[in-house]
Amino acid sequence: MTVEINGKSYEVPAGVTVLEACNQAGVYVPTLCNHPRLEPTGACRVCVIEVEGAKNLQPACVTKVQDGMKIRTNSSRVTNAVKFNLALLLSRHPKDCMTCDVNGRCEFQDLIYLYDVQDIFPSEVRTITPDISSPAVVRDLEKCVVCGRCVRACSELQGMDIYSMVDRGYETLPQTAFEMPLYETDCISCGQCAAFCPVGAITENMNIRRVLEEIEKHDKVLIVQTAPATRVALGEEFGMEVGSISTGKMVAALRRLGFDYVFDTNFAADLTIMEEGSEFLERVKKGGPFPMFTSCCPAWINLAEKLYPQFLKNLSSAKSPHQMLGALLKSYFAKKINVPPEKIFVVSIMPCTAKKDDITRPQHMVNGVPAVDVVLTTRELGRLIKMRKIPYASLPEENYDDPLGESTGAAAIFGVTGGVMEAALRTAYELGLGKPLPKIEFTNVRGLDGIKEATIDFDGKQLKVAVAHGGVNVRRLLDKITKGEVYYDFVEIMACPGGCIGGGGQPKSLDKDVLVKRMEAIYTIDERSVLRKSHENPSIKKLYEEFLEHPLSHVSHELLHTTYMD
Ligand code: HC0
Ligand code: SF4
DSSP states (O other): OOOEEETTTEEOOTBBBHHHHHHHOOOOOOOSOOOSSSOOOSSSSSEEEEEEOOOSOOETTTTTOOOOOOSSSSSSHHHHHHHHHHHHHHHHSSSSGGTTTTTTTTHHHHHHHHTTTOOOOOOOOOOOOOOOOSSEEEOOOOGGOOHHHHHHHIIIIIIIOOOOEESSGGOOOOGGGGGGGGGTOOOOOHHHHHHHHHSSSSEEOOOOOHHHHHHOOOSEEEEEOOOOOOOOOOOGGTTTOOOOHHHHHHHHHHHHTTTTTEHHHHHHHHHHHHHHHHHHHHHOOOOTTSSEEOOHHHHHHHHHHHHHHHGGGOOOOOHHHHHHHHIIIIIIHHHTTTOOGGGGEEEEEESSSSSHHHOGGGGGETTTEESEEEEEEHHHHHHHHTTTTOOOOOOOOOOOOSSSTTOOHHHHHHGSSOOOOHHHHHHHHHHHHSSOSOSOOOOOOSSSSSSEEEEEEEETTTEEEEEEHHHHHHHHHHHHHTTSSOOSSEEEESSSTTGGGOOOTTTOOOOHHHHHHHHHHHHHHHHHOOOOGGOOOOOHHHHIIIIISSTTTTTHHHBBBBOOOO
């Protein structure tokens, strides 16, 4: 189709919205309630444009282009309307931006500045007590701009419907049922609502201060571990391109922040494969229970415990990799460096907010102390690095510390949907059948389709596997399994869209292809790895020789496996 935007002609595909057409043409249209990964609603009226022949201004995000359409985005009528709508929102918004957790990273603040909006209307700021009930997510609805992105993220992507817009007009707010504290609802702590919030109304429950205090005191051995998915996203906080891999810079930054040891959660992902893969082979021998579900995603564990308790017996008993590493640090490593476990402080850098909730589980205590003391999201680490003015982009690439820093390509792909399944298959095949894999890549469990299925030939036995990511797809798959419509031997579940690359603690992004780009980065790390199968990791082999003996040993069960709450 041909459209005219601000007097210039452009060819655009049929069926796109005016907003998409303008974006493709490189013409800026401001947005607030719109997000490229959510259904548009046209609620905030910040993207209004003029269409020749139409009496009223139209919201660009929900108006479809028509052939020959004449659009104006830069008339004074449009600009005045945008300014007016923003000024109305500003009258309802607190003015404490300087002390807000998202100061400098707030879409609303940017628009107020960009449009030179003045505080012209009488203040109507509401007094609302923040909801700090959840260890994962904090809601401060005084700051809400009523864009509805949290509501849509929670329902469209996660299928959880925890929030709905309550009250009308000026009083509207995204509320939980009966305005219950978030932690008392069925919320699974995935943090998608926080990742999609354009302002500071929903954020992760921040723990930066606690970490800074420990660094300052430094009366404990300070250990940090980093998740597979943080290394392909942290760079975004520093203006690097989406999909940049900055593993070495991240390690270097963590050393400069003051950590004594920088270890890799990927090491423990390899360990998880050894334990979970062996558990699967054991179930094959014993005849079930099937399907076996992966257990590394804590939001999925929350979902299973709250809404699918019938599957708790099917969950692998393996702890998630960061908990395994925490447990080893406060036992094996503590002994190695001759420091009591209570004198070790472990921080996990995770793309995930549910891990903040996960570390509070009593099952994760080791030698009387929590295995992991604090979880920081990728976003929080970005802020910490900025606070210390560490020049991230120009840092040298440094390596993880030994021995809990070595990992394979199989561990790297944990960060993306299908990765845990593929890593497990690489190892289960070779350990179970005692012969090398004909092809290392299991491409049919890759990609961003919500539910993926594959039948794997295990030397004549046909293994049925499935992978689901994003709560809405996860629930669809679980409902089918419950009804007996489908059968699988092994199922990987990740609650967030894309798996951990799309975790609720990852840098916020308005790039609609953000998941594809981060996914490609993860597979690049795998391809570049010398070792690509968990059972080939020399440090893992050594750990079994020195300490754990063999997968599913007594020590492994004690430290690396867990139980769930009915
Ligand atoms: Fe993940 Fe993990 S892969 S859950 O997605 O298994 O958060 O990145 O750290 O623990 O390894 C998140 C990412 C992890 C864990 C690992 C698993
Ligand atoms: Fe919904 Fe996840 Fe937010 Fe909970 S944390 S309200 S489940 S999006």
